[in-house]
Amino acid sequence: MQLSFYKYQGTGNDFVLIDNRQETFPKNDTKLVNHLCDRRFGVGADGLILLEHDAEHDFKMVYYNADGNESTMCGNGGRCMVAFANFLGVIQNETTFTAIDGKHYATIKDDIVHLQMQDVSTIELHENYVFLDTGSPHHVTFKEEIDQFDIKKEGAEIRYGKPYFQEGANVNFVKKISNTEFRVRTYERGVEDETLSCGTGVTAVAIAMHHLKETTATEITLQVEGGTLQVSFERDETSYKNIFLKGTATYVFKGEISC
Numbered sequence: 198m199q200l201s202f203y204k205y206q207g208t209g210n211d212f213v214l215i216d217n218r219q220e221t222f223p224k225n226d227t228k229l230v231n232h233l234c235d236r237r238f239g240v241g242a243d244g245l246i247l248l249e250h251d252a253e254h255d256f257k258m259v260y261y262n263a264d265g266n267e268s269t270m271c272g273n274g275g276r277c278m279v280a281f282a283n284f285l286g287v288i289q290n291e292t293t294f295t296a297i298d299g300k301h302y303a304t305i306k307d308d309i310v311h312l313q314m315q316d317v318s319t320i321e322l323h324e325n326y327v328f329l330d331t332g333s334p335h336h337v338t339f340k341e342e343i344d345q346f347d348i349k350k351e352g353a354e355i356r357y358g359k360p361y362f363q364e365g366a367n368v369n370f371v372k373k374i375s376n377t378e379f380r381v382r383t384y385e386r387g388v389e390d391e392t393l394s395c396g397t398g399v400t401a402v403a404i405a406m407h408h409l410k411e412t413t414a415t416e417i418t419l420q421v422e423g424g425t426l427q428v429s430f431e432r433d434e435t436s437y438k439n440i441f442l443k444g445t446a447t448y449v450f451k452g453e454i455s456c
């Protein structure tokens with residue numbers, strides 16, 4: 198089978214994007230998705246995302262981790278899908294689309310995408326970490342020596358350990374830079390390694406830092422390995438709302454692969 202794909206990246210979190218509006222992609226073929234994401238035998242990516250028709254909104258995104266399994270919301274992938282939909286002419290400069298965690302409003306100008314994330318009303322405070330779900334599950338913990346530690350080892354120990362076990366969680370290590378800026382490195386579930394950026398992850402970090410009173414800002418800059426992201430939000434007495442993840446989403450190349 199010949200498969201056309203597009204490669205996009207959002208602050209270094211990279212994806213194989215496929216226009217599946219004709220519904221020809223074998224969606225249950227876990228081995229195929231894993232192969233396409235393989236950085237030596239396939240295209241290479243942190244994940245694969247299908248663009249499909251949606252009954253109510255402009256399009257639907259279906260997200261798969263590099264391990265081949267369909268997974269929960271991908272914030273950087275959502276931003277790349279908005280850029281892809283704009284490139285295909287499916288949308289102009291604003292959209293509402295459907296993902297596994299519900300509908301998302303987004304705007305695009307040049308290659309900057311502002312993506313609205315789901316509201317967050319449950320935040321678990323633990324002794325040395327915070328857990329919250331921003332469309333994907335995130336464990337957030339401080340790491341002073343953020344440049345000098347084995348993120349794959351320490352990230353995997355947390356991701357597979359209690360209370361996550363096989364279902365897992367994404368693990369975000371944070372260092373405060375200022376009241377409005379934090380450095381984040383993320384070990385991603387389903388990639389089972391560090392990614393250069395994690396959209397739902399930096400969203401979780403921004404909200405956790407505000408909740409812990411590490412910041413009074415409601416527009417926060419997150420320095421990630423692959424670049425810089427902004428997260429803005431409003432806080433009412435019960436939840437975080439109007440949460441936006443903002444940053445570049447870039448077309449890299451188009452290709453054909455036989456598989």
Ligand SMILES: N[C@H](CCC[C@H](N)C(=O)O)C(=O)O
Nearest residue numbers: 268271272273333395396397
């Ligand atoms: N690996 C995540 C999904 C992708 C999250 C990340 N790439 C993002 O940008 O939000 C999980 O299985 O929970």
